[in-house]
C-alpha cells in the first residue's frame with residue numbers, strides 16, 4: 001500500500017484526536033525509524049521520551065519474547081514470579097520502600113492523587129472530602145477526566161466537564177504562590193521538574209529544593225511527575241537529583257517500559273504507601289508478568305549503558321550546537337540533558353514538516369516550540385548529522 005492510502009485509512013477509521021505528521025512508519029531500530037517507502041528518519045521525539053533506550057532495544061525485546069513464551073497475565077488475584085523482582089529493583093533504584101505498579105502515565109498520576117488524598121485524611125486528619133492538591137499552570141499530567149480538571153489548556157478541557165474539584169492552580173516556578181496557597185486542607189503539591197508538554201519550561205535553579213522545603217514545613221506531600229523527565233532523560237537518573245529534592249511520591253512511566261510495553265508506577269515510603277489496604281485500588285494489567293519483565297530489562301539497560309550520563313554529555317553538546325545556529329526565527333533554546341526546546345517566533349508545525357522532509361522526526365508542542373528529545377543512546381555523529389539538517393531548515 002502507498003503512504004497516502006495508510007493516511008486516508010487512518011482518518012477514515014480512527015477518531016481524529018491526533019493530527020500526525022505525514023509519515024507512515026513501519027520499522028525502527030535504535031535512534032532510527034523507517035517509513036513504508038524505506039526512507040530513514042532520526043527519531044528526535046522518542047515517543048515523548050518513552051523510547052529513552054531506543055527502538056527495539058535487543059535486551060528489552062528479548063525479555064518481552066522470553067516472557068511472552070512463559071506467562072503474560074495473572075491479574076493481581078495471584079502472585080507471579082516477575083512482579084516482586086521488578087518491585088524490588090524499582091525500590092532500590094528510587095530508594096523508596098514501596099512501589100505501586102500501573103500501566104499508563106495518567107493512571108500513575110491518578111494513583112498519586114488518590115494516595116495523597118487518602119494520606120491526607122488518615123494521617124494529616126483533613127476533614128472528609130476537603131483535601132486540596134496544588135498544581136501548576138501549564139501542567140501536563142495526562143488525559144483522564146480528573147487530571148484534565150486541573151489543566152490550564154482550554155482545548156484539553158473543552159466539552160469534557162463537569163470536572164473533579166479539589167485542585168488549586170498556581171503559576172509554575174513561583175514559590176511565593178506555593179507558600180500562600182497552602183492551607184490546613186492541602187495534602188500535596190504535584191509538579192513536573194521540567195514542564196515537557198508545556199513547552200520545555202525549565203524552572204529557576206533551586207525551585208524544586210525550595211518547593212520541597214515549603215512542603216515539608218507544612219506537612220504537605222511533595223509529588224514529582226517524572227514520567228517524562230525521569231529515567232535518564234535530563235542527564236540524571238531523575239531530574240530531582242540536580243537539586244537533591246527527593247519527592248515523597250515519585251511518578252514514573254514512559255521509558256519504564258522501554259518503548260515496548262506500557263509500564264508506570266508510583267514510588268513512596270511506607271508511611272505513605274501504607275494507606276492502601278487490599279481492595280482500595282487496582283488494575284487488571286498493572287504489574288503483569290510481561291510488564292514486569294520489560295520493566296526490569298528497561299531499568300537494567302538505563303543503568304548498564306549509563307544512559308543518564310550519555311544524555312548529560314550529548315545534551316550539552318546538542319544544545320551548544322543548536323545555539324550556534326543563527327536564525328531570526330529562533331527566539332530561545334532551553335532544556336536539560338536530552339530534553340531540549342527550541343522556541344520560535346512563529347508556529348512550529350511547518351518547521352517540523354520541513355525537518356521531516358530532511359529526515360528528522362520532531363514534534364511541535366504549545367504552538368511555537370519544537371522539542372528535540374532523541375533516544376538517550378544517541379551518538380555525537382548522529383547529532384552532528386541532525387545539526388546540519390536543522391541548520392538547513394532555519395538558515
Ligand SMILES: *Cc1c(COP(=O)(O)O)cnc(C)c1O
Pocket residue numbers: 048104105106107109140141142143192196197225226227228229253254
Ligand atoms: C506523558 C505524560 C503523562 C501521561 O502519560 P500517559 O502514558 O500518556 O498517560 C503524564 N505526565 C507527564 C509529565 C507526561 O509527560
